[in-house]
C-alpha cells in the first residue's frame with residue numbers, strides 16, 4: 042500500500058506544477074482565506090500549473106451546514122476557477138483506512154488511549170507513553186504515528202527535518218521535541234487532518250503547497266510523513282496571516298467577517314495589496330475578472346513580505 046502511493050508521486054522530475062487550495066468548511070471564507078487562496082492560485086497560474094480545490098470536510102462536529110457550497114460560490118464570485126472536480130475528503134475514507142492499515146502492518150502506528158489531561162501533563166507534546174502500553178482495542182482509542190525511533194526498515198528517516206520554505210526561508214524542527222507522535226485517527230473514529238492532508242496531496246500529485254503561515258508549524262511533520270510513504274515532497278510556501286486589530290489571526294473562531302461577494306473586485310484588490318503586489322489604484326473598483334487578470338500578469342512572489350500583519354499596513 043505504501044508503495045502504491047509512492048507510485049503516484051514519483052521521486053524524480055518531471056512533475057508538472059499542481060497547486061491546491063484546501064479549505065475546511067467550518068464557516069464562510071474571510072479576507073485571510075482569500076489572501077491564501079489568491080496566492081496559491083496566482084502562483085499556479087504564473088507557472089502555467091493546475092490549481093485544485095479540495096474540501097477538507099473530515100470533521101462534521103466543527104462544520105457548518107452550507108459552508109462548503111458557500112466557499113465554492115465565493116471562489117467563483119472572485120473568479121478563482123479551479124481545475125477539475127472538487128475533491129471531498131468525506132468521500133476518501135477508504136483510502137485513509139487503507140493507508141492506516143499499511144502503517145499498522147509496518148508497526149509505524151500504535152493505539153493510544155491517553156486523554157487531553159494526559160497530554161497537558163506531558164507539557165502539550167506527546168511523549169510516546171502508549172508505545173509501551175497494551176491498549177484494549179475494544180475501548181475508544183486513537184492511532185498515533187511514530188515520528189522518531191522507527192522500526193529498523195525506516196530507521197534511516199531523519200526526525201530532525203530541515204526544509205526551505207519558498208516564502209519563510211530556512212526551517213528546522215526536531216519532531217521528537219517539537220511535535221511528538223501524531224494522531225492519525227482520533228478516539229471518536231474520525232481521521233485526523235495530518236493523515237488526510239498528506240494522503241490527498243500525494244494522490245492528487247500536488248507539487249506546490251502555498252497556504253497560510255499558521256500551518257508552517259506542522260509542515261515538518263507532514264514532510265516526514267511524505268518521506269515515510271515514499272512519496273516526493275512538494276515545495277511549501279507560507280503566506281503571511283492577516284491579523285485583526287487585536288493582533289489575532291482572522292479566523293472563523295474570532296468571527297472574522299465573511300467576504301462580501303458583491304465586492305469581489307475590491308476584495309481581490311486588497312488581497313493583492315496585502316500580498317505586496319501593488320495593484321494600480323484605478324483597479325480598486327474594477328470587476329473581479331479585471332483585477333485577477335492584472336494579478337496574473339504581474340504576480341511576483343518576491344514582493345511578498347513574510348510577516349503576519351493587519352490588512353491596513
Ligand code: GLU
Pocket residue numbers: 062063064065097238252256
Ligand atoms: N484545511 C486546512 C485549513 O483550512 C488547510 C490545509 C492545508 O492547506 O494544508 O486550515
